[in-house]
Structures are given as C-alpha cells and as structure tokens.
Amino acid sequence: MSEASAPRKRSEVADVDRSLYDFVKSEEGYERFDDGLSEEIVREISAKKDEPEWMLDLRLRSLEIYEKTPMPKNWGPSIEGLDMAHISTYVTSGADQATSWEDVPDDIKDTFERLGIPEAERTSLAGVGAQYDSELVYHNMREEVAELGVVYSGIEEALHEGWEDVIRAHFMKLVPPTDHKFAALHGAVWSGGSFVYVPAGVTVPYPLQSYFRLNAAGAGQFEHTLIIVEPGADLHFIEGCSAPKYNVANLHAGCVELFVGKGARLRYSTIENWSKNMYNLNTKRARVEEDGAIEWVSGSFGSHVSYLYPSSLLMGARSSCEFTGITFAGGGQDLDTGCKVHLAAPDTRASVATKSISKGGGVSTFRSSVVVTPKAERAKVSVSCQSLMLDDESRSDTIPAMDVRSASAQVGHEATIGRISDDTIAYLMSRGIGEDEARTMVVNGFAEPISKELPLEYAVEMNNLIKLEMEGAIG
Template identity: 50%
Template sequence: MTATLNYIKDLNRETLDKANSTHYMKGARKGLSRELVEYISKEKNEPRWMLEHRLKSLEVFLKKPMPSFGPDLSGLDFDDIIYYAKPGEVTNAHSWDQVPEDIKRTFERLGIPEAERKYLAGAGAQYESKNVYHRLKEKWSKVNVIFEDMDTALQLYPELVQQYFMKCVTMHDHKFAALHGAVWSGGTFIYIPAGVNVNQPLQAYFRMNASSMGQFEHTLIIVEKGAQGNYIEGCSAAKYETPSIHAGLVEIFVKEDARFRYSSVENWSRNTYNLNTKRAIVEKNGVMEWIGGNMGSGCTMLYPCSVLRGEGSSADHLGIAFANTNQIQDTGAKVIHVAPNTTSKVVMKSLSKNGGKAVYRGLLNILKGAKGAKSQIKCDALILDDHSVSDTVPDMKIAENDVSIGHEASVGKISEEQLFYAMSRGLCEDEATALIVNGFIEPIVKAMPLEYAVEMNRLIELEMESAGAVG
C-alpha cells in the first residue's frame, strides 16, 4: 500500500501524458475501410457472425449522422485515425514477469501491480488494442467466474458472447456505437454465475499510447441471478499532436436479484475525444451502481444509462467531472424506468476552471406502465473563476402519474464565508480553496475504492495546480 501511495504522490500530469516507445506491428494504418474491418476480424480469428456484425456496423456507421447536440466534433478526422494496432508479440501474459519491460513500466507508473497485489482479484490492462496482462485469482475461477479479455472470451465462449454482444447497445443506437461495432478490439468480459458473490473488485486499465490512435474496447458484463460483483476501470492516454478517439462500449446485464457496481476513472489526454457509451439492463429487483470520474480528454460525451426493465429494480449514478482549459466535459446520466416500482438516484458534481466547460446532460424517461417509479436527481456545479462555464440540461419525460420525481441543481462559486472561515484557521487562500473543493466532491470520492479515491483526489489537486491555484 505504501508503494501505491508513493506512486500517487509522485504522480503528475507528465507521467500520464508521456508516451512510451513501443514497437507496433507493421499492419497498423490510418483510415477506415471494409478491408481494415475484414483484416481485424481475420487477425483475431473471429467466428463468421462477428465479421458479419462488424461489416454491418460499418455500413450503419457510414449512414448515421453525427450527434445533433453537444460539443463540436468537427476536429475529428475519421481518415486520420489508426483503428487497430497491437504492441509487440505479447498477448494475455498470465504472469507479470512475462510482460515486456517497457509496457510494464507504463503500468508501474499507473500503479497497477501494487494495486493488484493488495486488493484486486485480477487486473486486465489494455495497452492499445490488445490485452497484455490479465489474471484472475484461482478462488474465483473455481466458482466459474469468468474474467477474460474480450478477444479471448470470444474464442473460448463464443455462444455466451454471441448471446449478449451488442444486445444492450445496438449498432443502430448512434454513430459511435456503430463505429465501435465495426472496429472494436480488446476490452473485458466478465461472467458471474448465479448466486456467486465476488466480493473483491475486478479491475482493468486501458491506455492509448500511439498518436491518432483509436481505442475501442468492449466491456461485456453478465451478472446472473442473485450474483454480485464490482468492476473498476481506469483509462489514460499519452499526449500527441494529433487527436485520438476513444469510443468504448460497456454493456452490463444485471439479472434478477443481482447487484453490480461499475466504477471508472477516465483521464485520457487532452486531445482525446472521449465518446464512450455505457449502458446496463437491470432485471427484477436488480441493483446497478455507476460511479464515474471524468478528468481528462479534450471533449467528453458520456452518459451512463440504466434501463430498469424488471419490477423493483434500481439504479444509482454518482459522478464527478472536472473541466479545465479547453476541455468540454459533457456528461450526465440516463435512466429509463420501464417496469413498476423502479427507483433511481442520480448525484452529479462538476467543477469548471480556466475557461473549461462542464455540462450535465440528463434524461429521465418514465414510460407508461412504470407505476410507483421514484427518481431523485441532484446536480451541483462549482465554477472556480469568472470565465468558466457550466450548463445543466436535464430532460424529464413522464408518461405515468403514479410517480415521484424530484430534481435539484445549483450552480455557483466557492462561498466567501467558507473561504473566510478556512483562512481564519490559518490556511492560505489556495489551500482553503482546495479544501472546499475536496469537500464538494467528497460524497462521490467516498464511494470509490481506496486507491482510486486517493488517485482521484490527487488528479483533482493536479488540475487545481496546473493553473497555479494550489501552492
């Protein structure tokens, strides 16, 4: 643990922005074409249905328009992106020693091995498009819990993957879901059998390292009846001149009486377009919890979604977004109440600074028949200077009267009184500001696993520092 804390202490923006020199296979090329999609599929030795799914997704992608809302995506050049690359020869090294030295260094900088040793049941780390390190404690594999990288899972459990793959978010959902369907690579597959309680968190780390690289990892999680689990992922990318894109997809199936918590800290570099889609379908009495932190990327569009399909199911969304110079954090939560007696709770906090723009974009949709639905949404924004921006766009569609819905939001600055109080106790203004910011985000950070919470606090401190606010 000390090692992890030391690493976090030493962590700075540069550590994460710095690229490693990695040798890429010669096949890596820019641009999107039918040939590329066929090449990826062949390279991965995929079943016929997956190739067909990829090709169909490509067609849908080419037809779909860009999103009609949110930030400007015109800086994104689809022809200037490497859609698929793999580093070196390594795949799925089950022992840490087998992972090549330079890749290991990146992960060590990110604190993966320490974290794994201390806490985690298995860590899968995605470096570029291929999973390089993946292990699951024997204890869990004995009770048939599957924690594999997505490519391996497709080889080992093709029927299981086919049954669920892109059934929660289909290729027709939006343009970037279709793009993902065409060029997806790597990611995580988790299957928790009925009644099994995985009480240790499963973890993965994704990192982009090449310029103009696309990261399209697919995370598919199936939590069977009465099972419980907890998954954490972290994301980062090195900084380059040309923009990169991250269009990952997370699909979670929470079955009857099951419970799942998904936490992520996304800290992509500043010229990444983070256009991520995350959705869970929750069955009868199931519980889905989302915890997310968005600090990085130049432009984020991410709205984790819960579809409460089973009676009595519930969803909990917690999130923090930090928008600094030239950043747009367009995030939020979507909850669709389909069945009776479903409940949802959304708590979002955002910080904007140095001209950054934080947007809360939410959707609450209560469909006809969702009698007894209850929803509470709360979003608070803190604007740290006079030229930063915060928008709140909550959309509430209600087609049932036996409901109870509350929504609150507040936007403002750090209160003078709080500042004065902290300073009267001997803190300088910058320290006092940092203290108040920490207090503001605390309810969400508290819900995170320890080392992520520490990392999140550290990252937020870094963000504050980068503008010279915190001494």
C-alpha cells in the same frame, strides 16, 4: 482602491501535472493498420482475431450504419478536430496476452507499473485486465475467485473458449450499432476489452479491474466490455484509462454492456483520465432485472471532448439505479457528461447525484434523461446536480430532461450552479488556513460524496487529481 470596489479573488489554477500519465513508449516494431476506415480494414481486424462469421457480419453491417449515420447537429460539443482519415483503428505491440507480469514486455510492464496496476492487483483486486493500444497484454484473476466459477477474460478469448453462444446472445444487444454514429464505429472496429461472467449467487469478494492505456499517437481504442451478473450475484468492476498527450487527435470509442440479473448487484466504477487530445465518445449501458441494482461511480477528468452518459434500463420490478458522478473540466476541455435512466417496471428506483467543476476556460455540461414509462408504477426518481465555477473564463451548463408517463410516479429534480462563497473562505481563513488550502478543501469537500464511493486507493487518486488541478497562486 476601496475594499468595496476591489475585484473578487479567485483561484488562478495551474495546468494539471500529468507526468504520472504523460509518458510515451516507442512504437518501434508495432503493427499499425493504415489510418482511416474501410471494409478491408474491418475484414483485416476480424481475420486477425479468427472470428466466427456472425461477428464479421456484425462488423460489416456496423460499418455500413456508421457511414450512413450523421452526427447530431443540434447538440453536443464539436468534434470537428476529429478526422477519421487520420486515425488508425488498430495498433498492437504484437505481444501475447500474459497471465504473469513477468511475461509482459518490459516497456509495457513499465507503463503499467508507473500507473500502479500490478501493485493494486497485489493488494486489493480479484483480477486485472490490462489493454495496451488495441489488444490485451495481461489478464489474470485470483485462483479462489476462478474457483467460484467466475470468468474474467478478453472477449476474443471467451469467443474461442466455449462462450460464443453467450457472447452472441449479448454482444451489442444493449447498444446496437444503430444507437449512434460512434456505436456503429465501435461495432465495426472493436478490439480488446473484457468478458466477465459471475454465476448465480456468487459474490466476488474483491473488485475486478480493467485498465486501458492508449500509447500510440493518432490511434483509436475500441475495447468492448461485456459483463453478465447472474441472479443473486454481486460484483464490483473498476475501469481506468489514460494516455499520453499528443498534438494529434486520439479517439476512444469503447462500449460497455452490463446485464444485471434478478436480485443481483453490480457496481461499475470509472476514473477516466485520458489526455487532453482525446475524443472520448464512449457508450455504457446496463439492463437490470427484477430486484437487481446497478451502481455507477464515474469520475471524468481527462480528454479534450467527452460524450459520456452511462445509461440504465430498469426492466424488472423493484430494480434500482444509483449514479454518482463528478466531472472536472479544465482549459481546452469540453466535457459533456451525465447519465440516462429508463424506468420501465413497477416500484423501480433511481437516484442520480452529480457534481461538476469548471476552471481555466473548461466547459462542463451535465446532460441527463429520466424516462418514466407507464409501466413504472410507483417509480421514484431523484436527480441532484451541483456545479462549481472557479473562474469567469469557464462554462457550466445543466441540461436535464424528464419525461414522465406514469400517473403514480414521483420525480424530484434539483440543480445549482455557483462559486465558492467568500464567507466560507473567510471562515476557514479565520481558523488559520491559507486561502489556497481553503479553496482546495472546499473543492475536495464538494467532491467528497463521489470519492467516498470509491475504493480507498482510487479515492486517493481522485483527490490527488483535484489537488493538482487546484494548485497555483491566488490572484
């Protein structure tokens, strides 16, 4: 075969080595609610948490909305494989929440040790929350951070420890149950998650991290994260998640509500690495006041199907949003990710930069919305979206929507889709680098703008994930 007619070379990539995440612990002795969804189950969850009446009302109203709300038929990946009749909405080991790893049951402690959470807490975090299935099993914060007046606890604990009024004023106010079907489901069966309160003017010196582990097969995880950063305060919050792979569907329908006060800053970083039987239907939203800033750093590597679009409501003058995201879709994955930005005040700013990589038959869809309201005078928005296709079995789509209603706004958008150029690989190989390594270098370089936004240890984790994805022979 002549050189000219020879087929182009491409990476033949192996499946991810998920041994780091893919281990199962026994559920013996665990409490597991019946599969499916009913008013009885919702009341049982509420009773278990000894909730105030208004929270039970919210759950029941959410259940009603869930039952009435259809899934959109004209967009998004299929969730036909998800049957709520075969999902248990509440599973717990029964372990009490601990503030010392020594008090966490051995098998659960072992899980988090294998994931490196206690080590990260010792070296670089201000506090850690660890959720196992439906309940938090560990929550702790450094003393010096607590002395600043920072509150970091489970939502349930906060409800019983003097924060009920604050929680009632904020809980599911940014993401109401009417938002979409799985927001309603979340409202009905939420359990676990974190409450963070940073007083005005306080800078939290190290990040806080919550890690969510779903161990049970055929179960759902519905944690709620509520963060309030008061005026002039500053926080970096990190969220991680993983699960072992089963041959039945698991569901994650968490909810994140972030309130960023005047002149405050919140960075919210996520490395999502759910197993590939997971339906990840998560909702995240931030409301930002005058001069406040929300920064999202989002890495989506796992799950079978994802619907994930962190949204930012820029309500105060000069408030800003930065969204930096990467999505890596491999075989059997259909990841529909992106973001939403709503600019509703003068001189607001938004910057969106995303990268996506598709390989091995994976489907990656970048979906975004930018809405500039008439109030957003002199608003500036830039959106950049780059997609890399590693083979011709995969798919990469970009579906960005823009709705501009301000005469003085400026909105710029650019997107590209392509493959690794042969010239780049040839150049690297001419410098003595093997083809495999050259391709991995290019992909790592492609993802570098995202990884540099993460704390070192998480950037390393992300780079390792990419390296694992890229391992394999050259065809």
